Amino acid sequence: MGHPEEVDVIVVGGGPAGCVTAGRLAYADPNLKVMLIEGGVNNRDDPWVYRPGIYVRNMQRNGINDKATFYTDTLESSYLRGRRSIVPCANVLGGGSSINFQMYTRASASDWDDFKTEGWTCKDLFPLMKRLENYQKPCNNDTHGYDGPIAISNGGQVMPVAQDFLRAAHAIGIPYSDDIQDLTTADGAEIWAKYVNRHTGRRSDAATAYVHSVMDVQDNLYLRCNARGSRVLFDANNKAIGVAYVPSRNRAHGGEVLETIVKARKMVVLSSGTLGTPQILERSGVGNAELLNQLGVKVVSDLPGVGEQYQDHYTTLTLFRVSNETVTTDDFLRGVKEVQAEMFQEWEVSPEKARLSSNAIDAGYKLRPTEEELKEMGPEFNELWNRYFKDKPDKPVIFGSIVAGAYADHSLLPAGNYITMFQYLEYPASRGKIHIKSSNPYVEPFFDSGFLNNKADIAPIRWSYKKSREIARRMDAFRGELTSHHPHFHPASPAAVRDIDIETAKQLYPNGLTVGIHMGTWHRPSEPYNASKVHENIKYTEEDDKAIDDWVADHVETTWHSLGTCAMKPREQGGVVDKRLNVYGTQNLKCVDLSICPDNLGTNTYSSALLVGEKGANLIAEDLGLKIRTPHAPVPHAPIPVGRATQQPRH
Template sequence: MGQPQEVDVIVCGGGPAGCVVAGRLAYADPNLQVMLIEGGNNNRDDPWVYRPGIYVRNMQRDGLNDKATFYTDTMESSHLRGRKSIVPCANILGGGSSINFQMYTRASASDWDDFKTEGWTAEDLVPLMKRLENYQKPCNNDSHGYDGPIAISNGGQITALAHDFIRAADAIGVPFSDDIQDLKTAHGAEIWAKYINRHTGRRSDAATAYVHSVMDVQTNLHLRTNCRVSRVIFEGSTAVGVAYVHSRNRAHKGELRETIVRARKSVVLSSGTLGTPQILERSGVGSAKLLKELDIKVVSDLPGVGEQYQDHYTTLSIYRASNESVTTDDFLRGDKETQDKIRPTEEELKEMGPEFNKLWDTYFKDKPDKPVMFGSIVSGAYADHSLLPPGKYFTMFQYLEYPASRGKIHIQSTNPYKEPFYDSGFMNNKADFAPIRWSYKKTREVARRMDGFRGELTSHHPHFHPASPAAVRDIDIKTAKQLLPDSLTVGIHMGTWHKPSEPYDANKIHEDIQYSEDDDKAIDNWIADHVETTWHSLGTCAMKPLEQGGVVDKRLNVYGTQNLKCVDLSICPDNLGTNTYSSALLVGEKGANLLLEELGLKVRLPHAPVPHSPIPTGKPAAPMAR
């Protein structure tokens, strides 16, 4: 059946938020005609999507991966010692939910309250958080939902290294918690939940939950994949449709061949933090100065479009693991096993420098639910194994989820395939170095206290002076024998370990390392050389007052236009301390509610599970259950 040329609502972008909006609207009223336009492939029954353990392939930039688009800084960054950051964005139906690490976390309550926007407090949003969840973990609080479309579990594997990590974290003052995703706990360690349905073993992605499930039983949700939205069509300042370009037929005789679809009631932009501002600017919504330079008719002068780009930052350090440890090194499945939220002590704050202390006083001090850093462990080496010596490993990740740094993105052409000007802004605020440096030290102390610890992989740590007490050293045979059962030392003699000039003393492994000022500089240089994105982009179309650089109001309407909303993480006026899939779903649920109110409709909840893609084992949760 051909695609309609006119519908009621057009949703531009099939990431998590877009899938929620399109699915909720279409299911609420079978007579409402909804079109969802996505630039990437359809993810339906794609084994590279639904098999949880092979997500790493979808993160690679190897010419074979068509599931991600890679944004590279236009200019070299002095804050990264001349590097350019690379930020991948999903290019597939379901967006990041189809290719991400599947790690489930939630933002803290104060994160939402910090939006300072009516209707967007944590208290307002908790019912929607519950509505989307099919929570499959035991917990002792009532903040979770159990009948929603998105399955959350501990996944299929929890290794001994995970429990080892939790024990060692407790040894340095980070206590175990059965649920640090209760919106208020900011200092604790837990087994990290995953977006995996424990009954089927499949990834729980937004497209399967919200789009395919509706299309299986109704005909009013129209899906267009491999189509990039070029611009919104306006009549005056009213959005009446969109123009899109098929990715496999971009040009004809040098000209883009656009297809126009009209929208009777609303256009929703949900193309993500890096995509949505580009569509707005190509449509005449953005800084009038920029638009005039590109000969684009100005519909609404909004200088905030494309500004205040935010992300989360990560570094990683790799450690040797004991031979008996169960890791993913032989077949890098990539399941992250545990998470650790921590805040610094008063003594540690004294060492973190004036820039961060100012940020602490204004941002963290009076909000005890905000973790300064996340730390986590992977039971295996998250690295190119062809470059590693033989052995078993575990990887410590350090995550900065409230960076002070900001970036920007702006179009350089009306052509939707022309690369934009992009400045990730990574580390351009000096305050961001201190918490990452501190987290490196803390996760290193956790690693050294783990029973499975067998030394440090020197190539994946800062370059300290060899004479420094902080110098990174692999472990020698004598020390390894002290830590290993006799029956396992054969692995050492076979070459698993090498002997450095100054090996660890087993008796000193559990003493805190003392770092000098030069050591801190070495860590900061390492951060500048290695800090990376966590694929958590947000903030380029902020929901805040127009006079403060805002782009959308509390109902997600784009200032100066009618019938046009932005519903994705670009609307965040401040950062969210979480893996952002959960937040994108929540923004989608909120946006769907706002649209349904305006259309005079309500969310429709089925009385029985609605079938979707056949799954060989188990039965999926109801796709739209509350």
């Protein structure tokens, strides 16, 4: 399909929100010409996208992966003990939905209410939450949707170690729930759902659900991949009239930037994400006038909030040895050819039941600290607790999850079976920023992730490490802690990490020991490890806490959950967009992505990006006098409603 030089609506950025916006609008009116511009490759029918179990490959920075862009802190951070944080961003159609961990969670009701914006309360957004979902799990509440384009299920299979995890979590007081994604539960553990279609075994990504399905039945949605949005074009009245884009990779000679211009008759929508959208705005003349003047960029609208208040969620991970009988993904990940061949063959024969139709993240929890735990968490976090969490019981402070395998470089690990415990801080108080250093779209921006620059974030991460360690110790599969992936405690401390050894084995098997070494672990088939013998939590000293804090500074990472650089709030408070997502000081220009969040969202952010896209599509449709259509109200001559392409595999 050729690409016109003029369309009605241009959407810049093909992440989840951009795919929703472009697909919904194009489907609403076959006569409306919509162009979607995406910097990455097309994800259509890419087996490295649609097979859920191989997502780890897309996270690697090894010269092979072309589906992610990596932002590195411009300056060394004293808060990270001289380290520079790295924040990957998806660089593929569908954005993070094409390469993420596929973990299904939703923000708490109070998260949306905290936006304090008309039309954006949880009650306002609830119908859209249900509109986007094709929920495929048993459920005892009415908070989910069943006719939408995005499939949510348990995947092809749930590994047995997930039940072991849930039992151990219950042993330390975390109750089991059949659904902690009901918008209100903040203390509980569950079998963790995934963005996987249980009928096909495929990943449920936003491009397949909203873009490819429309392009299959209509010819008014134009897709341009491998094209980086450079700037928005304005007329003399600050009305957006088009977009300039460039090839994603600069092959021009002499540093020349070769732009292609596309005109927009009705609307320009920026949906390039928390790190991309503020850069496009600044190159377009929308941002802090002082910075723009320094760079020689003509000021269209002076908005100092552009690029400020960057937010993320923080994760640390710890590895534990598990028994030889524990089913994990380790042999697949370490490259055992027979295992890999077997698993790929499973996929070809029966993908809906295959091991590769799972992400191996089968269970997790949300948690708030108890009154006793709060006493140990210091004044900085307690001030944040009293101000932000105390009166909002639906907000979890941390998430935790188990991976049936080592999320690590197996070439550096001792042989054996592992589980990975992920700990996530959901509402960090720290903030960062991103700003362009040149009007040239190929020049890397100034980036400060801001990780841990607010001391209130230290204590809850320390607490989350202790919690996940106590769960692991109580699991029947537990066989020791991998010392290289834990804090460095003093060897004489009761908190010191214990890898498997003869003495540990004797304690685990007090009735006698049959020593056999297989894949580096101790094994006694006739007597499983008795986790019920673990009664007391590990006692940590101040020195131990310091060791944890140093380890956190050295190892805390992004969760790919960037938010908040173009906040939806009043202009005088540093806002960039209004309640209808219009960019202040401009016309016909909206931002529709997670950059608009004025506060954090306690969730894996795919669900929220979809929701912002649905809301944005509604607002734009209202502006254009259109009605968003669902499968219950199909467009004439369009027999396949949005998202139905996800129901059956494409051959």
